[in-house]
Amino acid sequence: MGLEGYYAELPQAIITTLSILVVAIPVSIAWGIFLGSARVYGGKILSTIATGFVVLFRGFPLIVTLLFIFYGLPEIGIYLTPFWSAVLGFILCSGAYQSEYVRGAIRSIDMGQIEAARSLGMTKFQELIHIVLPQALRRALPGISNEVIYLNKYSSLAYAIGVIEIFQVSKKWNSWTFEAIPIFLTAAAIYLTINTVTTLGFRALEHKLRIPGLEIEKTR
Numbered sequence: 021m022g023l024e025g026y027y028a029e030l031p032q033a034i035i036t037t038l039s040i041l042v043v044a045i046p047v048s049i050a051w052g053i054f055l056g057s058a059r060v061y062g063g064k065i066l067s068t069i070a071t072g073f074v075v076l077f078r079g080f081p082l083i084v085t086l087l088f089i090f091y092g093l094p095e096i097g098i099y100l101t102p103f104w105s106a107v108l109g110f111i112l113c114s115g116a117y118q119s120e121y122v123r124g125a126i127r128s129i130d131m132g133q134i135e136a137a138r139s140l141g142m143t144k145f146q147e148l149i150h151i152v153l154p155q156a157l158r159r160a161l162p163g164i165s166n167e168v169i170y171l172n173k174y175s176s177l178a179y180a181i182g183v184i185e186i187f188q189v190s191k192k193w194n195s196w197t198f199e200a201i202p203i204f205l206t207a208a209a210i211y212l213t214i215n216t217v218t219t220l221g222f223r224a225l226e227h228k229l230r231i232p233g234l235e236i237e238k239t240r
Contacts, residue, residue: 026193026203033189034210040103040175040185041214044110045168051115052164053157056122061148070119077116083177085109090181106178114171121163125156158229165222172214186210 058070077085090105100108129152137147179188190207194200 022197023193023199023202026189026197026199027206029189029193030186030206030210033184033186036103036183037175037178037185038214040107040110040178040183041172043107044114044175045171047107048111048114048171049118049164049168051111052118052167053122053153055115055119056126056160057148057153059119059123060126061144074116074119077113078120080113082109082113082174083180085113086177086181102178102182105181106175106183110171110175114167117170118160118164118167121160121167122156124163125160126152128159129155155231158226158231161222161226161229165219165226168218168222169215172218173211176211 055070055074058066059074060067062070080088086106086109089100089109090102093100093105133151133155134147137151142150175185176187178185179191182188186207190203194203197203
């Protein structure tokens with residue numbers, strides 16, 4: 021069986037890849053927002069824990085994280101399927117990177133607004149939810165979208181723990197047919213399509229949420 025077998029198996033692999041991303045993207049964004057907020061507003065203990073988490077998962081190669089989750093956790097009685105091992109690894113690593121964008125955006129908010137919120141008797145939590153985050157997330161959105169694009173691409177690393185996704189199927193059929201050019205061009209076109217749709221989606225979201233004057237001034 022030649023390329024027909026590859027193209028027959030590819031749709032299910034695409035569904036698997038998209039399923040990973042549909043779960044990992046929103047959860048990693050939420051996790052990144054929590055970590056970024058905790059590093060600024062979490063107090064000494066929570067801020068230290070959040071910072072340690074970010075340093076840890078930004079320092080590990082993603083492939084090492086995936087292998088540790090899939091092969092290491094069973095040694096302490098935690099068993100995850102390849103699919104959920106990949107999802108968890110992507111959430112932990114991507115969330116750590118996204119937290120940096122969120123933290124930087126929170127720090128960029130004018131102190132005058134924060135002082136005004138405190139003068140009105142707002143708690144730190146109210147200040148964060150009602151004043152800071154609505155502005156900070158708009159500023160962080162371009163960075164978050166960039167990290168999501170990376171997540172789309174490094175979802176291909178899920179093949180290392182046995183997830184039957186786009187790259188795994190492409191790699192397998194290349195080893196069987198030696199038709200590298202059509203196989204990997206097809207895979208590349210699929211990833212390009214996913215990233216293009218993601219980019220357009222985030223641009224539309226940025227435009228919808230745009231508030232004139234709120235953007236960080238570009239360097240000339």
